[in-house]
Amino acid sequence: MLIPCPFCGPRDLGEFSVLGAARARPVVAVADLDGEAAVAAFAAYVYERENPAGPQAEHWFHGAGCQHWLTVVRDTRTHAILSVTSAGTDEAAQSLEAAQGAAPEAAP
Amino acid sequence: MFSAAALLKNALSGHTGWTPHWRKAAPKPRYDVVIVGGGGHGLATAYYLAKVFGITNVAVLEKGWIGSGNAGRNTTIIRSNYLLPGNIPFYERSMKLWEGLEQDFNFNAMVSQRGVLNLYHSDGQRDAYVRRGNALRLHGVDADLLDRDQVRAMVPMLDFDNARFPIEGGLLQRRGGTARHDAVVWGYARGADRRGVDIVEGCEVTGLRRENGRVVGVETTRGFIGAGTVGLAVAGNTSRLAAMADLRLPIESYVLQAFVSEGIKPLLDTVVTFGAGHFYISQSDKGGLVFGGDLDPFPSYAQRGGLPVAEDVAACAMAVMPMLGRLKILRSWGGIMDMSQDGSPIIDRTPVEGLFLNAGWCYGGFKATPASGWCFAHLLATGELHPDAAALRLDRFSSGRVIDEKGAGATPNLH
Numbered sequence A: 001m002l003i004p005c006p007f008c009g010p011r012d013l014g015e016f017s018v019l020g021a022a023r024a025r026p027v028v029a030v031a032d033l034d035g036e037a038a039v040a041a042f043a044a045y046v047y048e049r050e051n052p053a054g055p056q057a058e059h060w061f062h063g064a065g066c067q068h069w070l071t072v073v074r075d076t077r078t079h080a081i082l083s084v085t086s087a088g089t090d091e092a093a094q095s096l097e098a099a100q101g102a103a104p105e106a107a108p
Numbered sequence B: 001m002f003s004a005a006a007l008l009k010n011a012l013s014g015h016t017g018w019t020p021h022w023r024k025a026a027p028k029p030r031y032d033v034v035i036v037g038g039g040g041h042g043l044a045t046a047y048y049l050a051k052v053f054g055i056t057n058v059a060v061l062e063k064g065w066i067g068s069g070n071a072g073r074n075t076t077i078i079r080s081n082y083l084l085p086g087n088i089p090f091y092e093r094s095m096k097l098w099e100g101l102e103q104d105f106n107f108n109a110m111v112s113q114r115g116v117l118n119l120y121h122s123d124g125q126r127d128a129y130v131r132r133g134n135a136l137r138l139h140g141v142d143a144d145l146l147d148r149d150q151v152r153a154m155v156p157m158l159d160f161d162n163a164r165f166p167i168e169g170g171l172l173q174r175r176g177g178t179a180r181h182d183a184v185v186w187g188y189a190r191g192a193d194r195r196g197v198d199i200v201e202g203c204e205v206t207g208l209r210r211e212n213g214r215v216v217g218v219e220t221t222r223g224f225i226g227a228g229t230v231g232l233a234v235a236g237n238t239s240r241l242a243a244m245a246d247l248r249l250p251i252e253s254y255v256l257q258a259f260v261s262e263g264i265k266p267l268l269d270t271v272v273t274f275g276a277g278h279f280y281i282s283q284s285d286k287g288g289l290v291f292g293g294d295l296d297p298f299p300s301y302a303q304r305g306g307l308p309v310a311e312d313v314a315a316c317a318m319a320v321m322p323m324l325g326r327l328k329i330l331r332s333w334g335g336i337m338d339m340s341q342d343g344s345p346i347i348d349r350t351p352v353e354g355l356f357l358n359a360g361w362c363y364g365g366f367k368a369t370p371a372s373g374w375c376f377a378h379l380l381a382t383g384e385l386h387p388d389a390a391a392l393r394l395d396r397f398s399s400g401r402v403i404d405e406k407g408a409g410a411t412p413n414l415h
Helices: A036-047 A091-100 B004-012 B040-053 B088-105 B123-138 B148-154 B181-194 B238-243 B306-318 B324-325 B365-382
Strands: A004-005 A010-014 A017-021 A053-060 A069-075 A081-086 B030-036 B058-061 B116-120 B144-147 B169-173 B199-200 B205-211 B214-220 B223-230 B251-264 B270-274 B279-283 B287-301 B330-340 B346-349 B355-359
Touching: A004 A081, A053 A091, A053 B148, A053 B287, A069 A091, A069 B040, A081 A091, B030 B040, B030 B214, B040 B058, B040 B144, B040 B355, B040 B365, B058 B181, B058 B223, B088 B181, B088 B365, B116 B123, B116 B148, B123 B144, B123 B169, B148 B169, B181 B199, B181 B365, B199 B238, B223 B238, B223 B365, B238 B251, B238 B355, B251 B306, B270 B306, B279 B306, B287 B306, B287 B330, B306 B324, B346 B365
Parallel strands: B030 B058, B030 B223, B058 B199, B116 B270, B223 B355
Antiparallel strands: A004 A010, A017 A053, A053 A069, A069 A081, B116 B169, B144 B169, B205 B214, B214 B223, B251 B287, B251 B330, B270 B279, B279 B287, B346 B355
């Protein structure tokens, strides 16, 4: 399996490690960190997953290459890679949004 | 009915007198309990609901044919050598149910208590296994620590003097072993069917209908089916079903591969796990060596694995049992695992009234089949968690009471 790194070009899967689904960390004011809402939000952030059968945005690390964190949008039914962008950039945010918009319909 | 007389009669009449073991039921408009998923866990649940709790107005809905999911995509190992208090009583109940299963449902599930031997390769690992063995014995579960010579007497074909991973000994659960996966499915299906449970194959659930926040039935490819209670036992696809009730669960789906070699004469009469990498192996009654290793690293719903993990499994095989290099791989397969965030399963109610969850089996679902059915049936029938599964709660994640055997944290692919 080749992953098209935006910095290094197509590289073997073995050069990368996967962190899992890309998801937004809850933003909570320091004063509210011990509140019920914050605890629930962080529990959901740490443990709950969409786990879609279809396109999913993920964070991958190119450890044996450029050592960049990447946002990879991948179809979990076919393993097809739909886009790879540098994580944290506007481009990555757009690909993340696009992946969330593409709600999976068909069964695997 | 399997009796000596029936066997003799059919043996003498060319085995033409056998009849199907379960009806091809068409769905009725409504059931007291609808179980989604006709694998081992769903069928075991239906069986114990009918047998132990007398609830027989039950349907098991299966999108394909029964046993066509992970019940047919595993390595058939049974054991109860877990470390943590939340897991040990549950898996030991399963082991005890395995021990009486064939007599209980009068079907040959080929339960073979040939032992499960976990190898250790360093002093530190031996200490960890001593701790595990002591934890097991404190809970009344059998565990024996073997030294190098005792392991060599049991499985002489291993590479004891491997330069990197010399074998120093092993932790043995003699009561562990293997069972025949299809026969487990068929035995439970037959037993449930005979007690009035409808097993509806080719019936995929496409929606969960709710009224006033309560589940009232399921939309399926064979029409709407009303239900007093719905139980999900669809490991691999749990998140997809739960999403129909707007639930997000602490689960991710991953592929686990397994492999079978060409059939050879009897070689390995126990189950061996490699302690320096992820690899386990046993020999089936047909002669093939059955083995597997790590998950593929990324979330997947494709029932096929990638080459990097196949290579890793082969490397582990060569490190522990070099003679395997002379064998051909006959076939391999991939199953979709419900990987939970702490590596332990969930048997609990959900926030949606009337909807119950049996999920998160990671790659330990097969051995859990009897206790999973038993405890899920108890929950569906009484509304109460079974004492042996009381720790397998859905809210253990938000409350911090996770059961993390590996101590890997919220990283499903590392459990």
